[in-house]
Amino acid sequence: MLFFQNDYGQGCIPEIMDIMVRTRENSYKGYETDEQCQLARELIRAQMPSKDVDVHFIMGGTLANLTMIRSVLRSYEAVVACDTGHINVHEAGSVEATGHKVIAVPHVNGKLTAKAVRKVFDDSMLQYGHMAYPKLVYISNSTEVGTVYTREELESLREVCDELNMYLMMDGARLGAALMSGVDYTLDDIAKWCDLFYIGGTKNGALLGEAIVITNEDLKKNFIFVMKQSGALAAKGWILGQQFIGLFQDNAFFTVAKREVEYAQQIQTIANELKYPLYIRSSTNQIFILVSEDEFSYLRDQVAFEVWEKLESGYVIRFVTSWHTTQKEVDQLSIYLKQAKLLGNLDDPTY
16 A cells, blocks of 8 residues: 555654664763764754754654743743644644643634734733733744745744744744745744744654754743753653754755655646645645545555545545655556546546
């Protein structure tokens, strides 16, 4: 069976495995104080020469989000996110469990707008002292539905955050795919716009791990205490450092993401040519299409994919490409999509 269910379902790229095998007999200090983490930090900092950044390594995305958010907010402060945001939908209320409200607003193509942020803030000020105070803006790039923020959208968010004295945080679980989708900005630009963000390794070829980047001087101090309190400070921190050495030493982070995006865009083009309606047009490595009951029944026996939504007339399904995806698998999926469409139209005399 073909596997297009997620981008974290296989091990890791060879560059990382080679490092881990080569150093398996070495001894390291714990808790990110080792030379592997230090090298990884240097490689990441080299991508952001315009800012003096702190870099920390953490096991996974949900843990990164809740640790970052609780490090920023005071007890009465809230985070603003769009309703499709990962912290609002797919993290089992982890942010709320730390005592902070998530203020969810309607998304625009999976994205949060500066206009929406301003409205949340203004509404809160009308009931000053009675509503949670909106202090942090949370965005995902790429988004949970495969779309990407433009330079203009990110600049607008930065502008409104500056005006309202709010922090801007980016969930970068799929940041590699966003950067390789054809945008006109870099990691260095993101470091200028965001007070803190993380670079996703888990979903871009690493065995595990995310790299938290803090750019705002006011947020750097004592972050490691919040990590420890959150169970996020790993004793074997060097393993996390090795993930990012492998990703950034020879730019595998970017080449992996570029290949993922190219394969996914092939799938989206083929689906469009076969007249599958698109749930949303993605520019990254997640593709969402609408299928009928018959098409769904056929495809689920051939391909592992995610069911995104159940509709009255069928399903929204998601295909995701990963570092492990091959051209052969994309070609085979294309065949299955064509066969499913033919089967789904057998009763249509005009087909």
